[in-house]
Amino acid sequence: MVDEIRDVAEQWEVRATELPFQGKVTGVRTDEVLMPDGSYARRDYQTHPGSVAVLALDERQRVLLVRQYRHPVRQRLWELPAGLLDVPGENPLHAAQRELYEEAHCKAETWRVLVDFYTSPGGTDEALRLFLATDLAEAAGERYEAQGEELQIQTARVPLTQLVELILAGELHNPTLITGTLALHAALAGAGTAALRPADAPWPARPFS
Template structure:
């Protein structure tokens, strides 16, 4: 590590997030549900000053970049009330089954949302969704060797998922849609661009 020759900051050869924990002098739960909790924490910085922080604590999440034999990506379209739009996304969901591993959750979500199973799985990347106010982390998996779930084993989709549609889109078209801002879901954008980076690195 050395000072940048002309700009503020340090020049480093490698980077990684680091574990750290400022003391929490008090914490108050203001909301709780089966999906998430919301706390108001008072934290103490290294100078001893206190700051109030709202922390949203959802379950972790997973997403699936499912790619068929013709290099098409599966996107699901569903209504998202907070943004009042029909949003194109990778099949995804929360880690809300006790003891379930991330890849198992991804496989479950792929089957539930798209009636598809996969033979081959690989982790593409893990992300912190919005660390300024949320503890949520998610992992995106690449899934290939796809097969349909038998009709008599398919999940009945409810609420917003009952109106969900599935689209198979050429990979390069999805990349363009992400870069043009036509597809904006954060997990979807991250997964697609991670896949693009992996392909270019090969």
């Protein structure tokens, strides 16, 4: 019988490791990992610096969305503003605030941690911190100068209840959007957003100073 339901850190023995590919931000690592039966199994996975995302909720209970083309799945997906932790030593909250400005020209007065998760723990070590941002306003100054695929970003504000319906109907597929929407829906049905963790809560998966 399990005494406590929580994830715990653990490190199985690695006999050998190599990095057959390293891109600008992410790479692929191959480890030979000792299994409980004494054999070794090869595990290939993407190495990743981590990510942040923002569920920005306005006073009308609408969620701010961005729409982008995602080449691996050949679709334009509705998503939450998000980005990589690709600046060494950057605080996750500061990164999230930057992404909200760059992708939606928006700022928020109140920030909390909505949920932390691994995006696909069987295939990548990417950890993502998802913030809830409220008390929204338009950002000051000029808009961020987009480049590449970001030139075609669209934005929309969609009621939270409608998002839940669209997710359950199979119309939306971005995992961060799905996780954030359902987490916020659960929080509002429970103890409320005031019970969420503060924006500077510890994040063991990606420690920061």
